[in-house]
Structures are given as C-alpha cells and as structure tokens.
Amino acid sequence: MRFESIIETVGDTPLVRIAPHVHGLQNIDLYAKLEFCNPFGSLKDRAAWNMVRPGLSAAVERGSQIVELSSGNTAKALAAIAGMHGIGFKSVTNRMKIPEMREMLLLLGAEIEELPGQSECLDPTNPEDPLTLFHRSLDEPGNTYLHTDQYYNARNAEAHETGTGPEIVADLDGRAPDWFISGVGTAGSSTGVARALRDRNPKVGVVGLVADKSDFVPGIRNIDEVQEVGIFDPLTYDTIEKVTSAEAIDGLLTLVRRCGILAGPTGGAAYFGAVRYLRDIGPQLTEPATAVFIVCDRVESYLSYIRKRRPELLGLRPRNDSAASVTPEELSGTAAVGVAEAREWMAKERPLVVDMRSPYAYAALHIEGSINIVDELFADLVRGGLPFSKARPVLLACPVGEQSLRYAALLTRMGHPNVRSLDGGIIAWRDAGAPLVRE
Secondary structure: OOOOOHHHHOOOOOEEEEOHHHHOOOOEEEEEEEHHHOOOOEOHHHHHHHHHHHHHHHHHHHOOEEEEOOOOHHHHHHHHHHHHOOOEEEEEEOOOOOHHHHHHHHHOOOEEEEOOOOOOOOOOOOOOOHHHHHHHHOOOOOOOEEEOOOOOOHHHHHHHHHHHHHHHHHHOOOOOOOEEEEEOOOOHHHHHHHHHHHHHOOOOEEEEEEEOOOOOEOOEOEOOHHHHOOOOOHHHOOEEEEEOHHHHHHHHHHHHHHHOOOEOHHHHHHHHHHHHHHOOOHHHOOOOEEEEEEEOEEHHHHHHHHHHHOHHHHOOOOOOOOHHHOOHHHHHOOOEEOHHHHHHHHHHHOOEEEEOOOHHHHHHOEOOOOEEOOHHHHHHHHHOOOOOOOOOOEEEEOOOOHHHHHHHHHHHHOOOOOEEEEOOHHHHHHHOOOOOEOO
C-alpha cells in the first residue's frame, strides 16, 4: 500500500478474534478492535483529525495554534497533525499523570500549559475553576486559537459513527455484534460506535466502563467525572460498570501475554470488563453471539503506571509502603470524615492538614493553614518511614477523597494512630461552602 500522507492511514484498523480458550466465554465470539494501529498510536487519531480538519486550512493561513484540553492521546495526535502543517499545538491541563505522555508531547514540539484547576479535570459546574474559565474563553470572539473542544465537539463522536462502527460491521460480514463494550472517557468513541451499530441492529447491547471512584485508569473517567462531559449521554448505555486499575492491568496482562496484543491499561480494562459482563450471559444463549471491545492504545506508554502498581511484573520487588498495596479491607476500615465532622475535628484537635493536589490546584484555592505535598512527593516521604510524628493528628485531602483515603490507610498500617481522610476531598469542602483561601 502506498500513501501520500500519514493522515491517509487513519482508520481501517484490524478486528482480531480472541481465542475462546483465553477468554473462556461460552457461545460468544469476542473480538478486539485494535485502534493502536492508527498512525499516532491510538483511537484518538480518528477524532483528532475529524475535529481539526474543518478549521485547519484557515488556521495554517493565519498561523494559529491548535489548542485542546488534553493530557493524553488526543493531545498527541493533534500535536503530530499541527507539526505536519507547520503550526503549533498547546496542551492545556491541570496535571499530567503519565510521565511518558508528557515526554512524547514535548518530543512532538507541543507546548504544555498546566492551569491551577481546583480539581484534576474540567469542572463545568464550577464557574470559578481556572481550567473551566480557560475552556470558556476559547469560544469568545477574537481568540486566535483553533480549539478542537473534544468534550463538546460533535465531530468527536462522528469520527466513530462514520468510521470505527461501520468498520466493525464490515469486518463481521455486514452484521453488528450483539454486544459492544467500551471505556468511557470523552464518550466520543462509545457514543459514535454505539450509534453506528444500532443503526444496523437496534438491539445491540452497549456496556460503558468507568473507573472506580477511588482509582485511576488512563483514558477512563470515573462515574462522577463522566457527568461533566458534554458528549456523554447515559441513555447510550444499557449498563455502566466500574473497573479498577488492578483489573485493567490483569486484562492487559492477558492480552499481552496470551494474545500478543500489546494493549495499554484502557484496552486491558475493556477486555476485563467485557469478559466479566459476558461470563454469565453465554450459558443462557441458544445461538452463538458476538461481542466487540476496543483496544485504545499500546502498553509502552504506561510502563511507569504499571511499575507503580505492579512492580513485580517488571522484575522489581513489590513494596509494602505504597498506596497501591492498600487492600479493600484496609480502605473500608480507614477513617473518612465529612466536611462538618472535619471542621469540628480541626477546631478541637488542630490536626496537620495536608493537601495532596497539584501545586497549581493548591495555589488556586486551599484550606487555610494546610500544607501542600503533592501525592508523588508524599509517596517518596512515606517510603522513608512515617513522615509525621505519631503525636500529631493528620487530615489528608485530595480532589475527591480517593487518593487521600489510600494514603490514610497506608499511614494507619504503618502505625500512625490518628490519621483521617477528607471524604469527598476539596470538591466536597467547596460544595459545602466551607472557607477556602488563595495563595
């Protein structure tokens, strides 16, 4: 095959059957749509090109900069497209959690701007959130950016309604699968593919996968965050189920080691969620059925993510002093205090309040008297032993209370007698009208 431009290779990705002895499902053929075969390495290549295309010529003519609120694969694809057309790309985010992605964006020549968002993602419900304010400013008259706006741009879902979905139907000899399972990030791929499949067969079952509220799976939002995405419509999905980082890595391992499919955590989560959902359905079927899930991107960009959570997979000694080692039982036994209780405890016991958000979020608004120790630095401190005197009560706070709970459980395991987590995090504190100050 010969092409005039790398852009021409976007789409037409393989649909690969997962061997039945691997997934163990009865009466169901399971297929993986390998979106990492797109030229820039992910599912987002389709949406990035479809969103940027209408305004690209004008942007090149006036020397504009493409901008997107993304710290992941959408940013990577847009950075590559911008470079090909001789213009710049700016990635705007609160915080980049995957170091390899930051390095890749810099290698592509992207500009990275981290704004002091009060949470780790866009929060349109908060009119004072700096990340949200910047997002709104991009639509004001006179701005010179080409804003692709993946969270609200209908062309995000359209890329999959006209491309990914019909490709699946074509590869299944003109039939839609009986089930489609997908992680929900911007909701573009799950929405667009679902529309295309249901155009062929309205009975297609669609399963949306979101991250557990207390966890982080790249490319998948948790059930609270997904409500903030303009494309997201809960009616798209027959069911929405949670998946954890541990389950995502387990799914990834199966695909990598038993199928030769070098899937990242998002694909691992989709595989794990698909098998878990379909396991009880197969024996009830009277005729063979098919299911499709998406492998969004490749594993190489997530080795630091795996190293942090499952170091033994990379030949490293497992650590007993990491938040990833905390068990569900430890989490359920850890003190998580609501805003009212926390304020009363603070007035009485005067605990040390540790804000674990990014420096940008802390600078925007924080609890008066708190100190800022971002979670990665906090992890380093914990590895050196208890970072605080056992005599000092400690209240940990993060954006929504998930990471702080894990670290509170870890400190409790290590022998700290009086450590608590702020339930709901700084978002709950703000929503309760409790006072916050600026740096």
